Amino acid sequence: MxxxxxxxxxxxxxxxxxxxxxxxxERDVSFHQVHREDGGRIRYRRVCTVDGEEVPYSDVAKGYELPGGDMVVLTDEDFAExxxxxxxxxxxxxxxxxxxxxxxxxxxxxxxxxxxxxxxxxxxxxxxxxxxxxxxxxxxxxxxxxxxxxxxxxxxxxxxxxxxxxxxIRTPEFEFLEDGVQVRPQELAMAGSLIETMSGPFDPSEYTDSYREALLALIESKVEGEEIVRAAEPEEEPAATDLLSALRASVESARKGRAASVGGPAEARAPEGAAATGEAAEKAEKAEKAEKKAPPRRKTPAKSRSRKTA
Structure with missing residues (x-):
């Protein structure tokens, strides 16, 4: 280094x-700008807008533009002092x-x-x-x-x-923060179970840059003159009809995925995952029953949004 x-x-x-x-x-794959027709490299020249002459890099300085358009020129010596x-x-x-x-x-x-x-x-x-x-x-x-x-x-x-x-640091001024969005207790319980099921020690070596790998494979196939085959898109599962159903399906999917990554069929490791899923389902069911018995809640009025003047 x-x-x-x-x-x-x-x-x-x-x-x-x-x-x-x-x-x-960074391990990004770097590219050059080239002419599409013949692959020739694209070159740019440093040209002064005042006299139209090309300027060598040794004569390039930094300039700070004032509100009126005038330029204050700063050299390396200025920065050093x-x-x-x-x-x-x-x-x-x-x-x-x-x-x-x-x-x-x-x-x-x-x-x-x-x-x-x-x-x-x-x-x-x-x-x-x-x-x-x-x-x-x-x-x-x-x-x-x-x-x-x-x-x-x-x-x-x-x-x-x-x-x-x-x-x-910018402030996140998003409208949904003022809309008083609420979630049901059973949804929160199931979401917590999903987080618990997907929790584990972080090992960055377990993850790879799929885009970079695909890009390098594309370049290699171009070099070898092979036909470029588009990768098959993964099949999307049908969308759940509501948020709670989606969470239940996500917990089950995460449990099976964790079992497969550790080794052995999901069925062989079902007790641990099933316990987490079952416990969450039980909490969600209790919360749902409690919500039905409770009197209806008043909707939280959305906060008035202040409009910025131009």
Whole structure:
């Protein structure tokens, strides 16, 4: 791996020199833009809109457009002179339980390796942080952007996870949240049973990128000159007439699928799955009877929606 940043972790009066490496890489199948008729590569030129001349990459700078249309040009030297302490330092701000950080804030992950004589203070902070069960909240500047980030331990090394700022998180303003939608107790009980039936330890190696595999197979068939055969669409089961019936069918399907994945026919493992399904069905039936005996509930009026003015 090639480091993308060098600096130091600032922890009180302790300074830990580190290098940062990208912790992830995308496995997307990459394509070039080509001419459909002959496969020739499509090329783009960097052309200045003022004089119409092609501009070499070494002469390309960044520009910030003002409301009136004027452009403020910023060079690499301008960015290098920014008075930003975090450009070469990961500043520890506080420590907090990991579950208090909403995952929606996370952006990218980086591994940190001790640099030079930083191994001992690195290991000291690593072990202390792991023992505390918390994460460090830090501030760092990477790729011309300052970010909050968390520092946690994974496989014996620090993982720096950059975060979005609060004003970069959108609010889900969906109409159904204001409509007072209600579910019946028996539906909730059956849905809970479905979740329980489908629960298990998470192992990402059990899952594959089916689209990528199909895409690579398509490319290979093109290379070999084979006829491309469209994959058969899976047969769809008839839709259930109501939500509760759909949930019951889903629980049974999940039970059979879990039995098949563990090994052995579903019938041989029926007691465990049947117990879960039967218990949920019993709860749902009791809830349904209770609902019939109870007096009719008034419908919750939908909240008035505020209309935004243009």
């Amino acid at each position: 090639r480091s993308i940043w060098k600096g130091a972790v600032s922890f009180g009066l302790v300074t830990i020199p580190v290098k940062a490496y990208a912790a992830t890489e 920014l008075p930003l302490p975090t450009s070469r330092r990961i500043e520890v701000l506080q420590f907090t339980p990991a579950d208090q950080v909403d995952p929606i804030y996370f952006a990218r992950s980086y591994y940190l390796e001790p640099d030079g004589d930083g191994a001992k203070p690195y290991v000291l902070l690593r072990d202390a942080l792991e023992q505390s069960g918390q994460v460090a909240v830090v501030k760092v500047a990477l790729r011309q952007r300052e970010s909050l980030a968390t520092l946690r331990v994974r496989d014996g090394v620090f993982v720096l996870e950059t975060m979005l700022w609060p004003d970069e």
